[in-house]
Amino acid sequence: MKIVAADVIVSSPDRNFVTLKITTADGITGLGDGTLNGRELSVASYLRDHVVPLLLGRDAHRIEDAWQFLYRSAYWRRGPVTMAAIAAVDVALWDIKAKAAGMPLYQLLGGASRTGIMAYGHASGRDVPELFDSIRAHLELGFRSIRVQTSVPGINAVYGVAAQSGDGKRYDYEPAQRIPLPAEEDWDSRAYLRHLPGVFEAVRGEFGPELPLLHDAHHRLTPIQAARLGKALEPYDLFWLEDCTPAENQEALRLVRQHTTTPLAIGEVFNTVWDYQTLIREQLIDYVRSAVTHTGGITAMRKLLDFAAQYQIKSGIHGPTDISPVGMAAALHLDLAIHNFGIQEYMRHGALTDEVFRQSFTFTDGYLHPGDQPGIGVELDEQAAARFPYQPAYLPFNRLKDGTVHDW
Numbered sequence: 001m002k003i004v005a006a007d008v009i010v011s012s013p014d015r016n017f018v019t020l021k022i023t024t025a026d027g028i029t030g031l032g033d034g035t036l037n038g039r040e041l042s043v044a045s046y047l048r049d050h051v052v053p054l055l056l057g058r059d060a061h062r063i064e065d066a067w068q069f070l071y072r073s074a075y076w077r078r079g080p081v082t083m084a085a086i087a088a089v090d091v092a093l094w095d096i097k098a099k100a101a102g103m104p105l106y107q108l109l110g111g112a113s114r115t116g117i118m119a120y121g122h123a124s125g126r127d128v129p130e131l132f133d134s135i136r137a138h139l140e141l142g143f144r145s146i147r148v149q150t151s152v153p154g155i156n157a158v159y160g161v162a163a164q165s166g167d168g169k170r171y172d173y174e175p176a177q178r179i180p181l182p183a184e185e186d187w188d189s190r191a192y193l194r195h196l197p198g199v200f201e202a203v204r205g206e207f208g209p210e211l212p213l214l215h216d217a218h219h220r221l222t223p224i225q226a227a228r229l230g231k232a233l234e235p236y237d238l239f240w241l242e243d244c245t246p247a248e249n250q251e252a253l254r255l256v257r258q259h260t261t262t263p264l265a266i267g268e269v270f271n272t273v274w275d276y277q278t279l280i281r282e283q284l285i286d287y288v289r290s291a292v293t294h295t296g297g298i299t300a301m302r303k304l305l306d307f308a309a310q311y312q313i314k315s316g317i318h319g320p321t322d323i324s325p326v327g328m329a330a331a332l333h334l335d336l337a338i339h340n341f342g343i344q345e346y347m348r349h350g351a352l353t354d355e356v357f358r359q360s361f362t363f364t365d366g367y368l369h370p371g372d373q374p375g376i377g378v379e380l381d382e383q384a385a386a387r388f389p390y391q392p393a394y395l396p397f398n399r400l401k402d403g404t405v406h407d408w
């Protein structure tokens with residue numbers, strides 16, 4: 001099972017993706033996702049210039065050894081670029097191992113712990129009627145859990161609100177824009193805190209008490225503001241409130257927790273278990289939001305989620321469109337196998353992405369399943385990928401009314 005080739009493929013069908021393809025001497029190929037939104041080429045270079053030369057000649061079966069070697073021999077630890085590159089290698093090697101075994105990856109992870117993976121979709125609207133339409137559209141698509149994001153009077157552009165195309169075509173929220181400089185957006189925490197509870201009151205009034213509802217505050221609040229929001233949302237029984245503060249200050253969550261029983265989800269910008277040490281040990285969160293793609297792959301995510309399980313903390317794996325179908329499929333195999341599964345984020349990719357990445361995972365009646373093809377169940381059409389070369393794209397950023405840069 002010697003590795004004889006490792007190719008980095010950067011493509012941009014609907015958006016940019018970084019894919020690693022590892023090939024063994026007996027012709028088995030495995031895919032890994034190393035997409036880091038807005039910083040894609042740094043991972044592509046890290047892989048091409050510093051990782052691929054180290055992979056050639058290695059035994060593809062030795063996944064744990066490859067992980068530890070890439071993590072420790074770099075000397076410079078953690079960080080999104082390094083951990084996305086390690087994740088790409090790790091997932092590609094798991095794909096190869098599962099193909100060699102003739103099994104879907106989840107079987108090697110212990111087999112299925114459930115029959116389907118509950119997914120949540122993203123509903124949004126510039127006002128309440130538009131939001132209701134979006135929730136109804138998601139229910140019709142089969143979603144049984146819904147994230148709710150809405151515009152706020154006095155703020156021009158709010159994270160998570162899709163511009164509606166008006167022509168009836170599907171238009172999901174995609175924050176990265178294909179422009180040479182990041183777009184500037186605006187923010188006002190007080191306006192947001194005043195507005196949001198009323199939106200959830202309206203949604204519960206229309207859709208009843210049962211529908212699981214989620215919300216993402218996208219790192220914008222101080223601890224005391226987050227505590228106030230969690231408390232104000234308690235009557236609407238959220239499934240979770242996500243990224244209520246910039247959580248690299250892990251201790252801040254103690255304050256939030258003292259004030260609210262709204263469940264908290266954190267971690268999409270984290271990339272190792274170390275970012276969660278206080279959060280998990282002190283049970284300051286309820287859901288781990290890391291992506292397989294940004295957190296060192298299946299090997300590292302399994303360990304992180306097993307650590308979380310000891311504290312009754314569940315998974316909520318990150319699954320926006322900037323996780324490629326390869327990263328998404330890897331997440332689904334883990335979701336199916338672990339015991340402490342919570343929910344899976346699912347934003348469907350566009351038609352061009354589906355042309356480049358042939359997928360075997362399914363979405364039926366609100367539940368995802370990775371399928372039973374050997375490996376992770378995704379194949380890359382390299383000819384199709386070549387038709388969509390990289391295009392510079394950036395996430396936006398925020399300024400307050402007085403011009404101060406704020407968390408986006």
Ligand code: KDG
Nearest residue numbers: 037175216268319320322345
């Ligand atoms: O690249 C940034 C996106 O992945 C992020 O903004 C999406 O917050 C997000 C979510 O919860 O999916």
Ligand code: MG
Nearest residue numbers: 216242243268
């Ligand atoms: Mg988020």
